[in-house]
Amino acid sequence: MNMTTRLTSRVALLLVVLVLLGAPVWGQAEFPVATKTLKNGMKVLVQTDHSIPNVALYIFYRIGSRNEGPGTTGLSHFFEHMMFNGAKKYGPGDLDKVMEANGGANNAYTTKDVTVYQDWFPRSALPLIYDIEADRIQNLSFDPAKIKSEREVVASERRLRTDNDNGGLLDEQLWATAYIAHPYQWPVVGWMSDIEHWTMEQLKHHFEMGYSPNNATMVVAGDVSPEEIFALCEKYIEPIPTHAPPSPVVTVEPEQLGERRVVVHKPSQLPLVLVAYHVPQTNSPDYYALNVLRTILFQGESSRMYQRLVDKDQIALDVSSSVEPAFDPTIVEVVAQPKQGVDSQKCEKAMYEEFENAKNATVSDTELEKAKNIRLAEFYREMRTINGRANTIGTYEVFFGDYKKLFDAANNYSAVTKADVQRVAKTYFGANNRTVSTLIPDNAEEKGKP
Amino acid sequence: MSYWTGVRRMGRSTKTSRRRGGYELKPTPKPKRQIRQSQAAQERILRVGMTMLLLTLAIFSSSAAGQTLHMPPHEKYVLKNGLTVLLLEKHGVPLINVYALVKTGAAADPAGEEGLASVTAGLLRKGTKARSAQQFAADLDYIGGTFEAEAGADFSSVSEEFLTKDAERGLGLLSDALLHPTFPQDEVDKLLAQALDGVRGAKDDPQQVLGAYYDGYLYGTHPYGRPAGGDEVSLQRIKRDAVMKFYETNYVPANVLLAVAGEFNGAEMRKKLEDVFGAWAARSVKNEAIPPTAPVKSKRLLLVDKPDATQTYFALGNVGIARNDPDRVAIRVVNTIFGGRFTSELNEALRVESGYTYGVSSFFDARKAPGPFGIFSFTKNETTAPAIDLALQVLQKLHKQGVTEEQLKSAKSYIKGQFPPNIETSRQLAQIIASYEFYGLSDDEINQLEARVDAVTPEIAKRVIDKHFPAENLVFVLIGKASEIGPAVEKYAEKRDARAISEPGFWPPPEKK
Numbered sequence: 001m002n003m004t005t006r007l008t009s010r011v012a013l014l015l016v017v018l019v020l021l022g023a024p025v026w027g028q029a030e031f032p033v034a035t036k037t038l039k040n041g042m043k044v045l046v047q048t049d050h051s052i053p054n055v056a057l058y059i060f061y062r063i064g065s066r067n068e069g070p071g072t073t074g075l076s077h078f079f080e081h082m083m084f085n086g087a088k089k090y091g092p093g094d095l096d097k098v099m100e101a102n103g104g105a106n107n108a109y110t111t112k113d114v115t116v117y118q119d120w121f122p123r124s125a126l127p128l129i130y131d132i133e134a135d136r137i138q139n140l141s142f143d144p145a146k147i148k149s150e151r152e153v154v155a156s157e158r159r160l161r162t163d164n165d166n167g168g169l170l171d172e173q174l175w176a177t178a179y180i181a182h183p184y185q186w187p188v189v190g191w192m193s194d195i196e197h198w199t200m201e202q203l204k205h206h207f208e209m210g211y212s213p214n215n216a217t218m219v220v221a222g223d224v225s226p227e228e229i230f231a232l233c234e235k236y237i238e239p240i241p242t243h244a245p246p247s248p249v250v251t252v253e254p255e256q257l258g259e260r261r262v263v264v265h266k267p268s269q270l271p272l273v274l275v276a277y278h279v280p281q282t283n284s285p286d287y288y289a290l291n292v293l294r295t296i297l298f299q300g301e302s303s304r305m306y307q308r309l310v311d312k313d314q315i316a317l318d319v320s321s322s323v324e325p326a327f328d329p330t331i332v333e334v335v336a337q338p339k340q341g342v343d344s345q346k347c348e349k350a351m352y353e354e355f356e357n358a359k360n361a362t363v364s365d366t367e368l369e370k371a372k373n374i375r376l377a378e379f380y381r382e383m384r385t386i387n388g389r390a391n392t393i394g395t396y397e398v399f400f401g402d403y404k405k406l407f408d409a410a411n412n413y414s415a416v417t418k419a420d421v422q423r424v425a426k427t428y429f430g431a432n433n434r435t436v437s438t439l440i441p442d443n444a445e446e447k448g449k450p
Numbered sequence: 451m452s453y454w455t456g457v458r459r460m461g462r463s464t465k466t467s468r469r470r471g472g473y474e475l476k477p478t479p480k481p482k483r484q485i486r487q488s489q490a491a492q493e494r495i496l497r498v499g500m501t502m503l504l505l506t507l508a509i510f511s512s513s514a515a516g517q518t519l520h521m522p523p524h525e526k527y528v529l530k531n532g533l534t535v536l537l538l539e540k541h542g543v544p545l546i547n548v549y550a551l552v553k554t555g556a557a558a559d560p561a562g563e564e565g566l567a568s569v570t571a572g573l574l575r576k577g578t579k580a581r582s583a584q585q586f587a588a589d590l591d592y593i594g595g596t597f598e599a600e601a602g603a604d605f606s607s608v609s610e611e612f613l614t615k616d617a618e619r620g621l622g623l624l625s626d627a628l629l630h631p632t633f634p635q636d637e638v639d640k641l642l643a644q645a646l647d648g649v650r651g652a653k654d655d656p657q658q659v660l661g662a663y664y665d666g667y668l669y670g671t672h673p674y675g676r677p678a679g680g681d682e683v684s685l686q687r688i689k690r691d692a693v694m695k696f697y698e699t700n701y702v703p704a705n706v707l708l709a710v711a712g713e714f715n716g717a718e719m720r721k722k723l724e725d726v727f728g729a730w731a732a733r734s735v736k737n738e739a740i741p742p743t744a745p746v747k748s749k750r751l752l753l754v755d756k757p758d759a760t761q762t763y764f765a766l767g768n769v770g771i772a773r774n775d776p777d778r779v780a781i782r783v784v785n786t787i788f789g790g791r792f793t794s795e796l797n798e799a800l801r802v803e804s805g806y807t808y809g810v811s812s813f814f815d816a817r818k819a820p821g822p823f824g825i826f827s828f829t830k831n832e833t834t835a836p837a838i839d840l841a842l843q844v845l846q847k848l849h850k851q852g853v854t855e856e857q858l859k860s861a862k863s864y865i866k867g868q869f870p871p872n873i874e875t876s877r878q879l880a881q882i883i884a885s886y887e888f889y890g891l892s893d894d895e896i897n898q899l900e901a902r903v904d905a906v907t908p909e910i911a912k913r914v915i916d917k918h919f920p921a922e923n924l925v926f927v928l929i930g931k932a933s934e935i936g937p938a939v940e941k942y943a944e945k946r947d948a949r950a951i952s953e954p955g956f957w958p959p960p961e962k963k
Contacts, residue, residue: 051542052870053519093802096793101860103867105791122867152805159761160808160828166654267758269650269952300591307584310644317644317651339647370592377545377594377613384543385874 033393033403034226038238041214045393045403046226049386055222056390057119057129060398062217063210064113065190066183066328067246074190075198075206077110078154082203083117084108085146088139092146095132102128112184113327114398115210120387123223127232134236137211142200151195158189166439167335170264170274174437177262178276178331182253208243215245217397221390253278253329260435268441270317273344275351276331276435279323279428282399288412289420290428294321294332295371296363296421297354302370304357309350315342319351325399331435332428344438358425362418375413518900519870521893524883525716531732532704535723536883538711540876544614546712548624549880551888552606553707554700557673557740557818562961563688565680567601569638569645570696574599574608576637579630583637586623593619597627603674604740604818605888606700611877614713617722625726628701638690646685649677653951656756656763656929660826664765664927666957667752667947668822672743675957682954703727705735709884712876740819745769746925749943755932756951762834762930763827766841768920770823773816773889779902780914781814786861787853788812788844788919789825793860795844800827806837814918818889823920831931835938838926849921852912862903869899 034046064076084106086092099106104121119129162168172187179185189195218237220229256278280286297304298321301311309316317337323330336347382388397403524538552571559566575590575597576583590597595612608628612620652658662677669675680688708727710719745768771781782790789796789812800810810827825845829837853861873879873896886895926942928935929951940946947957954960 052874054867054870093793093798097860100791100793100864103863105864105868120868120871122870125867149803149805153801153808156761156806156808156829159830160657164656164759164761268654270647270654301587302584302591306587311584311640314640314643317647337651339643340650366592370588370594373592373594375594380543380545380613381611384545385871387871 034230035403036226036230036233038213038233040238040240040242041212042216042218042233042237043397044218044220044229044233044237045397046224046229047219047221047386047389047393048223048225049221049389050223052386053123053223054386055119055121055123055126055129055220055224056385056387057121057133058219058390058394059117059133060217060219060394061115061117061210062113062215062327062398063115063206063246064111065186065188066112066249067210068183068186068190070186071194072198072202072206073186073194074154074188075194075202076115076210077188077190078150078195078198079203079206079210080108080110080115080117081150081154082142082147083136083140085150086141086143087136088141089135090132091141092143095136098128099125099132104129110188111324112188113325116394118387118390126224126228130232130236134240137213137216137237138240140207140211142203144200147200147203151198154189155192155195158192158195162187162189163192166266166268166270166272167274169266170272170437170439171333173262173264174274174276174333174435175331177260177437178256178278178435179253182251182328183249184253184326184328184330209246212243212245213237213240214242217394219390219394219397221393222386249328256433256435258432262435262437264437264439265442266439267443268439270340271338271342271344271441272439273336273338273347274437275334275336275348276437277334277428277433278329279332280329281327282325282330283401286424286427288409289416289424290323290332291375292368292371292413292416293358293421293424294323295374296367297321297358298334299371299374304354305351308354309336309347313346313350315339315346315350319347325395327399344440348436352431355425355429359422359429362422365418368416368418368421372413372416376410379409519873519896521873521883521896522879524711524879526887527720529703529724529728529730531728531730532702533727533730534707534887535720535727536707536709536880536887537716537719538709538876538879538883539714539716540711540879541713543876544713545611545876546614546617546620546710546714547609547611547875547877547880548621549610549709549711549877549884550608550624550628551707551709551884552608552700553705553888554737555603555605556601556676556678557603558696558700558738559673559676559678559680559684560692561671561676562684563680563692564676564684565645565678566688566692566696567606567700568679569641569685569688570693570701571599571601571606571608572641572645573633573637573693574627574631576641577632577634578626579632580626583634586626589619590623595620595623597623599627601678603678603821607881607884609877609881617714617719621722621726625730628706629727629730631697633690633693633697635690638693642685642688645680646682649679649682649685656754656759656951657828659951659956660763660765660927660929662956663752663754663929664767664824664925665822667750667927668746668767668769668925669743670958672741674740674743674817674819674821677956681956681960683960684955700735700737702733702735703730704732705737707884707887709880709887711880711883740817743769743820745920745923747923748945749922749924749926750945750947751926751939751943752928752947752949752957753932753936753939754927754929754949754951756929757931757933759831759929759931761828761830762928762935764829764834764838764926764928764930765824765826766838766924766926767812767822767824768923768925769820770814771816771918772820773818774891775816775820775918777914777918778816779899780906780910781918783858783861783865783903783906784848784853784911784914784919785812785814786865787857788848791861791864795848796825796827796841799840799844800829800837804837804840806833806840810841823918831934834928834930834935835941838939838942842924845919845921848915848919852908852915855908858906858908858911862906865903866900 102125108117305319319336396406556567593616599608806829812825815821
């Protein structure tokens with residue numbers, strides 16, 4: 001437990017910054033995070049910051065769509081919704097009503113790997129939030145009427161984000177094509193037919209599997225002391241019994257041996273193209289070099305891809321890349337938004353050429369330095385709010401295995417060399433390792449028909 | 451400006467593995483789409499446009515502990531050339547945010563050249579006396595800086611952020627863009643072409659364009675009815691000369707508020723600003739007042755056909771309030787109960803109890819002159835009429851029954867408890883002090899907020915509902931599959947209009963020249 005300073009974290013962060021800016025000893029950068037593992041196995045991390053009288057509380061459960069199977073796709077996400085629909089002490093509708101009446105708000109999100117619950121509240125609501133969280137972790141109720149209406153809500157969410165959203169639709173097709181064995185292949189929200197057919201038994205089984213305290217990590221940032229949080233945890237959380245966590249995901253995606261393509265025909269004003277490349281999981285040593293490469297290629301209007309596709313060739317409106325935290329080997333996604341009437345293969349060709357350039361010659365010193373500066377500035381942007389800090393501390397703890405890796409990040413970026421950047425470009429961005437998902441506007445298609 | 455932020459914040463989400471931000475179109479300040487729930491969401495909420503609303507309607511103090519939140523100390527002074535400077539020192543994170551508010555926005559676009567203010571803002575960085583567009587991008591990215599320029603209805607803005615150690619370079623880039631843009635013809639052509647495709651692309655996602663259709667149908671030819679980002683016709687009419695003229699007329703020191711917030715030494719920053727912006731040549735400026743707006747006195751309905759839609763996106767409401775409306779805090783309290791949070795009356799009915807939708811919200815977009823009020827949601831084709839019926843019932847109930855003491859108590863607590871994270875970062879504070887100055891509001895918006903919220907009684911709420919929440923006269927805008935939903939929605943208005951989403955423009959249809 002680290003509670004060596006009474007400085008606010010902001011002040012501590014300032015000290016960190018001075019260290020960062022003054023010298024190459026980036027790795028020294030730290031602000032105090034107190035930690036404790038409860039007897040039931042849940043790890044709790046506390047970051048004190050009194051700048052505003054508020055608290056951000058995150059609970060990360062290590063269960064997501066990778067723990068599902070055919071017929072139950074989307075269950076983790078549906079379950080996330082059900083966690084707001086009533087337990088023993090706080091019945092259907094009570095959780096939100098009580099929380100908001102006490103100045104709090106909440107949300108949650110589900111990914112392929114985790115389900116994360118978020119509470120934002122004034123510190124006066126502290127004990128109440130713990131009472132609510134403890135209640136739903138151990139005593140969730142499964143009201144058939146709520147299941148019925150919530151199923152409709154999730155179907156509406158799917159129509160919003162996937163069925164009526166070209167990017168969402170292509171993203172779903174991309175993962176389903178890039179993976180043939182591993183459970184990353186199905187969508188987090190679930191296939192519509194699965195959404196319509198989950199059963200009460202499956203829901204209950206999912207709860208038992210995923211919501212054991214030793215399968216969760218809690219992060220609290222804001223106007224709190226570690227002592228009071230640990231005391232609340234001992235009272236409300238520690239008595240919750242442990243049970244077996246989800247069985248490990250043993251399936252390993254076999255190496256991809258050639259390009260895969262999927263095409264979507266749909267009425268649309270603009271085409272769209274997404275490209276995926278398999279890369280290692282988040283805690284891989286290549287994580288930092290890959291991010292530096294992506295920064296040089298995709299971030300900002302001076303990036304190579306923007307300069308090439310948007311500025312010089314003028315064939316795209318935008319080009320970007322993303323990779324999300326993942327326990328298992330995942331994909332880097334590249335999105336190009338071609339201009340109207342532009343064949344998206346033209347965008348592909350330009351992108352592939354830029355990847356080849358990054359393989360054939362090392363990037364410049366200026367580019368490398370720029371990428372590191374961008375990463376550093378982004379670090380501060382993430383860390384300047386209690387919400388950003390809670391999310392980041394939790395992400396590092398869960399996906400890198402230790403929140404302290406957060407403080408090594410600057411050092412790890414600093415250590416990336418031009419040769420590293422070239423090596424990851426060669427290793428991961430080849431034609432045989434890519435999957436392409438393209439939207440062809442219906443109208444364009446009709447013109448092409450005889 | 452996004453009407454949807456409320457919905458997004460309320461909704462629980464599936465976080466898919468892509469960044470939706472990747473599809474955003476840089477030059478066009480169309481409604482932004484949300485990425486995820488974390489910091490990004492918090493930050494984006496405070497974008498131009500939304501800023502005003504949330505601040506108007508949410509200003510608070512720190513609740514139960516009894517410790518009132520205050521606006522951090524800041525100072526205001528005017529340079530000889532007429533530039534107003536607002537300085538707010540905030541230590542702890544080594545970032546500086548500069549927010550330049552130009553007191554002319556899309557409402558000043560000439561009819562037929564909608565998008566001019568937006569395009570002008572977008573071009574500021576695309577070539578200056580000292581730098582090509584490419585050099586500007588390289589210099590900005592090298593310091594890890596961010597630079598966003600856009601135009602809302604009431605004003606244009608440039609927001610730049612950089613590390614404290616890069617203050618010199620950061621301010622140099624900003625002054626270069628504000629004082630010395632050259633608008634190279636090839637960059638004008640590029641940006642206009644991108645903006646044009648940006649509008650086309652936005653129409654592939656009803657959520658992104660519902661606001662533009664709604665504003666147009668509600669306000670007609672009033673400047674608030676114009677699409678801030680332009681449309682497929684207007685963007686083809688904009689010429690470089692018009693951009694130059696708009697810049698020269700409006701980007702004048704006396705027409706700009708420059709807010710600087712973050713970690714810096716006040717005396718040093720004052721000197722730097724004098725050095726950098728003191729040389730900006732003074733010119734006179736005349737801003738046209740926004741013409742008055744008035745609620746629509748009838749019912750009407752616009753159905754925008756998107757034949758492949760499986761879900762209908764709808765907005766209904768009328769003209770709302772101005773940013774300085776004396777009832778603004780009471781309206782915020784009532785709207786929190788009605789459609790401004792997860793347990794709102796609307797969300798309880800349309801999401802929690804019926805499952806008709808993933809999200810519904812109601813929203814006052816408070817502007818210089820009364821801006822739009824609307825209820826926004828979406829539902830599958832089959833439940834379009836039932837969902838709208840239910841929304842109307844909830845509105846009627848509000849008028850009939852008002853709000854209870856208990857509801858007020860909950861909403862007050864919610865507003866006060868959720869406010870502090872809105873003034874957490876220098877980025878937020880820079881925008882807040884600039885927009886208060888622009889709208890003629892004082893720090894009491896924050897310093898008195900708790901007292902003002904607490905003062906709202908059921909009687910005041912009743913008066914505010916009667917006065918500001920529309921009852922009978924409503925404007926409806928629906929985007930969906932007309933052949934499936936058309937007959938069921940005829941009942942809402944005698945006066946009905948129809949367009950295909952593939953037709954250029956929003957509403958009214960652009961005149962052909």
